Amino acid sequence: MKVLGIETSCDETGVAVYDTEAGLLSHRLHSQIELHAEYGGVVPELASRDHIRRLPLLIRQTLASAALEVGDIDGVAYTAGPGLAGALLVGASVAESFGLAADIPVLPVHHLEGHLLSPLLSADPPAFPFIALLVSGGHTQLMRVAGVGDYTLLGESLDDAAGEAFDKTAKLLGLGYPGGPQLARLAEQGQAGRFRLPRPMLHSHDLDFSFSGLKTAVLNVVSSEAWQPRDAADLAADFQQAVVEVLCAKALAAMKAAGLKTLVVAGGVGANRALRLQLDAATAKRGWRVHYPEPELCTDNGAMIAFAGGLRFAAGERPAQVPAVRVKPRWPLMELRPPQVA
Structure with missing residues (x-):
């Protein structure tokens, strides 16, 4: 058909x-x-x-x-x-x-x-069931996927989604539209570790997310008297590292809780290079698999x-x-x- x-x-x-x-x-x-x-x-x-x-x-x-x-x-x-x-x-x-x-x-x-379902279009598609981390511009969700239309929500963002946090933080740093990809590129030019940004809900003992406080932490930095625009790349790197750390920790926790060894990452933020590198390393260490859509998808x-x-x-x-x-x-x-x- x-x-x-x-x-x-x-x-x-x-x-x-x-x-x-x-x-x-x-x-x-x-x-x-x-x-x-x-x-x-x-x-x-x-x-x-x-x-x-x-x-x-x-x-x-x-x-x-x-x-x-x-x-x-x-x-x-x-x-x-x-x-x-x-x-x-x-x-x-x-x-x-x-x-x-x-x-x-x-x-x-x-x-x-x-x-x-877009990762199933790849040359090496995952098999049901699997854990899905859906990270798009307006949604951050973790779910168990048993089949087409058979979805169980495990956790989601309680305020800003990861993609929204990327876009809003990009505006705070004076980056243009679309902000998320520009911030990710800027982060690759910076060195993480200079700014002490929070990891919201990292130890909440559930699978929910919250990125509004992280965005506010960036606002406090750029509003301070000590802020210098030349530090933007380092701040972008710290912001991205915080988001990636939380996304990875929650995704791994969901897999462990569900007893599954296959993770699917989908949505626009799923193209983020830092997120892919950290998830690849973490799942390989545990003998698990992670699947992504083709970059163009x-x-x-x-x-x-x-x-x-x-x-x-x-x-x-x-x-x-x-x-x-x-x-x-x-x-x-x-x-x-x-x-x-x-």
């Missing part, structure tokens, strides 16, 4: 075709970084309008790259949430229109399920949506009989269930 995937949850327009037998056939991605950079963050209305402009061309390019015609597609999957309401509506409208015109089924997909993309939809289609799930544009800007991952066979 060939599934067209459409991702428009925020500031990236992604389109892909996934074949449930042959794998990922093609994918295209357009980033809106330049569009939003002058505003220092995502402007929802501009994001929605850009999705409208980009989607038709990206769909044509993706199909052409896979040597497919519209009639070769068997189903459509689109991001229904969570995300920006206007941006989600663009993708949903295009997906439902495509499905209606081609007379094929259309499935709404949870954005975070796409991230969560760490950010929002259509491939993960086509793949998640493809898994549900393959399991027999089908949409409601009456086509409807369905989006959920706020959609807890724990509301998902295993594929519902029609």
Whole structure:
């Protein structure tokens, strides 16, 4: 079954075709970084309008790259949430229109399920069950994954997610948009150890996270009379080290508590080099395995949506009989269930 995937949850327009037998056939991605950079963050209305402009061309390019015609597609999957309401509506409208015109089924997909399952697209995919550390811009969660839609939440951020803390700290250091990747690059130029930053909830004896206090600690440093802009790289290194230390400790604790030896890391922060190095070393020491998405699939993309939809289609799930544009800007991952066979 060939599934067209459409991702428009925020500031990236992604389109892909996934074949449930042959794998990922093609994918295209357009980033809106330049569009939003002058505003220092995502402007929802501009994001929605850009999705409208980009989607038709990206769909044509993706199909052409896979040597497919519209009639070769068997189903459509689109991001229904969570995300920006206007941006989600663009993708949903295009997906439902495509499905209606081609007379094929259309499935709404949870954005975070796409991230969560994206490591299964790699050449060496993990097997169920596993522990997942989901670290994206707005979410930091640990969960036990027993199968598609079979998720048990073990812990999550009680305030700022790790990605949000990266972005907000980047602003405090005067870095541009997108802040998280820029802070990570700056941290590689610095030397950790100069600033005594907290490790929030490191010894809380649970699997929850809190990064708001860490961000406030950075604010106190840059607001002090002793602060010098030349120290920014060292402070970035200390901040990143604190976040990575907490993420690693909690992930390892979750694996030990669950009695599992496989860890999956997904979401944009999962591309962070320092996080990968520390997790690789820690899991190798214990004889465990850690899996990541391919680097190009760490950010929002259509491939993960086509793949998640493809898994549900393959399991027999089908949409409601009456086509409807369905989006959920706020959609807890724990509301998902295993594929519902029609």
